[in-house]
Amino acid sequence: MTEISTREIDQHGDVKTEEMLLNMGPQHPSTHGVFRVVIRTDGEIVIDAESHIGYLHRCFEKICENVNYTKATPYTDRLDYLMAMGNNLGYALAVEKLMDVEVPERAEYIRVIVTELSRIASHLLAIGTYGMDIGAITPFLYCFRDREKILFILETICGQRLNYNYVRIGGVAYDMDAAMLTMVREFCDYFLPRVMEYNDLLTYNGIFIERTANVGVLTPERAIAFGCTGPVLRGSGVARDLRKDAPYSVYGRFDFEVPVGSGEAGTTGDCFDRYMVRMREMIESVKIIRQALDQIADGPYKTDKIKSKPKPNKGDAYTAVENARGELGFYLVSDGSDTAFRLKCRSPAFSNVSVLHELCRGAMVADVVAIIGSLDIVMGEIDR
Amino acid sequence: MAGEANIQEINFNTDAATRDNVLITTLDKVLNWTRKSSVWPMTFGLACCAIEMMATGASNYDIDRFGSGPFRATPRQADLMIVAGTVSLKMAPRVKLLYEQMPEPKYVIAMGACTISGGPYIKYGYHVLKGVDRLIPVDVYIPGCPPRPEALLEGLFRVQEKMKFERILDRTREGLRPKILVE
Amino acid sequence: MSDASRPGPAEIAKRLQDEFGDKIVAVDLEAVDPFCQVDPMAVDEIATFLRDRLGFNYLRCLSSVDYLDKKKTSEELGVVYHLGAIPDARHLFCLKVRLPRDEPTVKTVSAVWPTADWHEREAWDLMGIVFEGHPNLTRILCAEDWEGHPLRKDYVSPDTYHGIKNNVV
Numbered sequence: 001m002t003e004i005s006t007r008e009i010d011q012h013g014d015v016k017t018e019e020m021l022l023n024m025g026p027q028h029p030s031t032h033g034v035f036r037v038v039i040r041t042d043g044e045i046v047i048d049a050e051s052h053i054g055y056l057h058r059c060f061e062k063i064c065e066n067v068n069y070t071k072a073t074p075y076t077d078r079l080d081y082l083m084a085m086g087n088n089l090g091y092a093l094a095v096e097k098l099m100d101v102e103v104p105e106r107a108e109y110i111r112v113i114v115t116e117l118s119r120i121a122s123h124l125l126a127i128g129t130y131g132m133d134i135g136a137i138t139p140f141l142y143c144f145r146d147r148e149k150i151l152f153i154l155e156t157i158c159g160q161r162l163n164y165n166y167v168r169i170g171g172v173a174y175d176m177d178a179a180m181l182t183m184v185r186e187f188c189d190y191f192l193p194r195v196m197e198y199n200d201l202l203t204y205n206g207i208f209i210e211r212t213a214n215v216g217v218l219t220p221e222r223a224i225a226f227g228c229t230g231p232v233l234r235g236s237g238v239a240r241d242l243r244k245d246a247p248y249s250v251y252g253r254f255d256f257e258v259p260v261g262s263g264e265a266g267t268t269g270d271c272f273d274r275y276m277v278r279m280r281e282m283i284e285s286v287k288i289i290r291q292a293l294d295q296i297a298d299g300p301y302k303t304d305k306i307k308s309k310p311k312p313n314k315g316d317a318y319t320a321v322e323n324a325r326g327e328l329g330f331y332l333v334s335d336g337s338d339t340a341f342r343l344k345c346r347s348p349a350f351s352n353v354s355v356l357h358e359l360c361r362g363a364m365v366a367d368v369v370a371i372i373g374s375l376d377i378v379m380g381e382i383d384r
Numbered sequence: 385m386a387g388e389a390n391i392q393e394i395n396f397n398t399d400a401a402t403r404d405n406v407l408i409t410t411l412d413k414v415l416n417w418t419r420k421s422s423v424w425p426m427t428f429g430l431a432c433c434a435i436e437m438m439a440t441g442a443s444n445y446d447i448d449r450f451g452s453g454p455f456r457a458t459p460r461q462a463d464l465m466i467v468a469g470t471v472s473l474k475m476a477p478r479v480k481l482l483y484e485q486m487p488e489p490k491y492v493i494a495m496g497a498c499t500i501s502g503g504p505y506i507k508y509g510y511h512v513l514k515g516v517d518r519l520i521p522v523d524v525y526i527p528g529c530p531p532r533p534e535a536l537l538e539g540l541f542r543v544q545e546k547m548k549f550e551r552i553l554d555r556t557r558e559g560l561r562p563k564i565l566v567e
Numbered sequence: 568m569s570d571a572s573r574p575g576p577a578e579i580a581k582r583l584q585d586e587f588g589d590k591i592v593a594v595d596l597e598a599v600d601p602f603c604q605v606d607p608m609a610v611d612e613i614a615t616f617l618r619d620r621l622g623f624n625y626l627r628c629l630s631s632v633d634y635l636d637k638k639k640t641s642e643e644l645g646v647v648y649h650l651g652a653i654p655d656a657r658h659l660f661c662l663k664v665r666l667p668r669d670e671p672t673v674k675t676v677s678a679v680w681p682t683a684d685w686h687e688r689e690a691w692d693l694m695g696i697v698f699e700g701h702p703n704l705t706r707i708l709c710a711e712d713w714e715g716h717p718l719r720k721d722y723v724s725p726d727t728y729h730g731i732k733n734n735v736v
Contacts, residue, residue, distance in 0.1 A: 029455075
């Protein structure tokens with residue numbers, strides 16, 4: 001008893017604890033890459049968090065000013081390596097916007113199919129690793145089982161497992177034949193029942209709900225102010241999806257829902273909502289793929305008007321697509337030559353993770369891992 | 385007394401119990417066999433290759449079959465550092481620090497084109513380390529961008545091959561490994 | 568906001584000109600993304616006006632550009648702001664500023680849109696543009712002791728970094 005009386009007592013009558021700086025990363029298993037966050041704690045409560053990024057800065061924008069448009073496509077793969085197809089698509093649309101080129105319809109449908117497959121693969125990884133962050137190992141193994149099936153299909157189509165370089169300026173690199181389309185259709189039939197399996201494994205798990213509900217609540221106002229997009233914004237209850245609101249490619253022709261968080265386990269905008277949005281988006285992606293498979297018609301898979309070295313018109317334009325993590329934008333300044341004058345990539349995860357310090361304030365130290373995981377960051381895209 | 389029996393008095397050919405239960409080998413071989421059968425890698429994902437490293441650890445490729453399942457979160461428990469992904473110059477001092485924290489004997493796999501030479505970023509990547517072997521000694525290189533999981537498994541086998549020829553008295557592993565290049 | 572009630576680029580530009588007069592340097596409505604070029608020292612007021620009165624609650628992208636071309640016709644730097652609204656995805660506008668190369672200073676908009684905080688740090692890190700009034704203008708992507716601003720067209724990559732060879736051969 002004498003020992004405790006010598007310590008300082010604050011005005012609430014609690015024992016005062018000293019502030020402590022806690023460093024997480026850049027090498028930390030739950031930061032999904034080389035992300036570093038310095039946390040200031042009071043006991044087990046986080047007072048403030050400061051994010052440090054740049055440990056994977058790979059000079060993407062400088063390289064694009066030095067190599068021509070065709071050669072820059074593979075570098076876009078390596079931005080968001082979990083959804084490389086979406087990056088290729090965004091980049092191709094950005095260049096095409098300054099070129100007044102008509103992309104054949106079949107190419108657009110193929111783009112949609114592969115992008116949505118890629119989106120499912122990305123969400124599967126996000127869900128699997130999120131389970132692992134929280135402490136559940138098994139969902140990770142199940143998610144990777146199905147992710148491998150998607151990677152096998154994509155590998156059959158374009159010959160690579162991760163960085164595809166498939167969606168090119170003016171179309172796609174190779175055609176998809178009937179056998180490949182059947183493979184995609186079979187995967188859709190296979191995949192939908194699997195979502196129930198993940199729900200049984202993870203979503204309805206009491207511990208998982210305890211760890212994620214009411215944790216890291218992001219209000220819609222703060223989400224918009226910090227430029228959050230994608231599942232992070234939709235988890236806060238704002239139905240914004242560029243595929244629906246400003247349709248690019250042929251997304252305007254499909255009928256699908258935009259899932260939003262509604263606080264079903266706790267508060268709207270908590271980690272559980274963000275997780276649930278991803279889970280539901282996979283079902284919507286399957287819906288889109290099935291419609292695209294029904295609508296796709298024969299025809300050329302790339303335009304023959306584009307030479308090997310495309311030269312967009314002089315000017316500048318900003319093009320955005322909805323990637324797995326949110327709005328992926330490319331601001332392209334062209335001087336009329338075959339090399340970009342300036343290409344700025346607006347990466348969704350960059351803006352999403354900039355809100356981290358707000359989410360962490362007042363949370364427990366163990367919740368920081370849950371919050372980082374729910375933002376689903378990809379360092380290749382944040383650091384570029 | 386039986387406990388003090390001279391080893392030369394045991395007849396290995398006629399004594400059935402001894403023949404079935406005693407193996408004679410060198411200590412080096414036993415240690416190397418145990419070591420190579422449970423190589424614990426460090427969770428050290430940097431970029432795209434980390435995703436393939438995760439795939440190697442997951443259900444389809446299952447690196448656990450070869451004793452390398454436990455990916456350790458701390459370098460102090462790891463034998464093998466799989467440098468998976470681009471090393472930037474900002475990250476480089478940390479990579480070296482992590483390497484130095486690993487206990488001997490330690491092994492390094494350079495996975496992917498970026499770690500070998502800078503890969504696609506070699507020419508214009510001002511902030512990219514042009515090959516991790518400029519920083520720490522590398523035992524096995526795996527090319528690819530990213531390498532397939534099978535390639536990573538093959539790389540692991542090569543490390544295991546290398547482990548077979550370790551000498552326990554040769555603590556510094558001189559002759560087997562290049563020196564640290566940057567002090 | 569429906570299509571009819573949403574102000575078009577021409578109307579936005581006119582309202583800005585009415586409000587800020589000669590702080591709007593140029594207007595281009597024919598470009599792919601219609602834009603106003605504005606005075607760098609008035610960006611924060613104009614941004615606040617656009618956010619509060621015209622509904623641009625979301626900064627989509629903040630890009631820095633080096634306009635130094637091979638023929639040296641222009642030696643300016645620039646910052647481009649792409650504005651949008653949530654949830655109205657078609658409500659778009661663009662602001663541009665041009666800055667002198669030797670002293671590129673522009674007012675910060677990080678108080679208007681907090682997302683600009685990191686984007687401006689990136690622009691400082693890679694392009695060397697100073698954002699006046701920014702709370703924490705430090706390097707974000709490159710290492711803290713990095714020298715120079717890599718995205719400038721006249722940047723030369725260093726040969727070594729802390730004793731690590733950085734050249735190709």
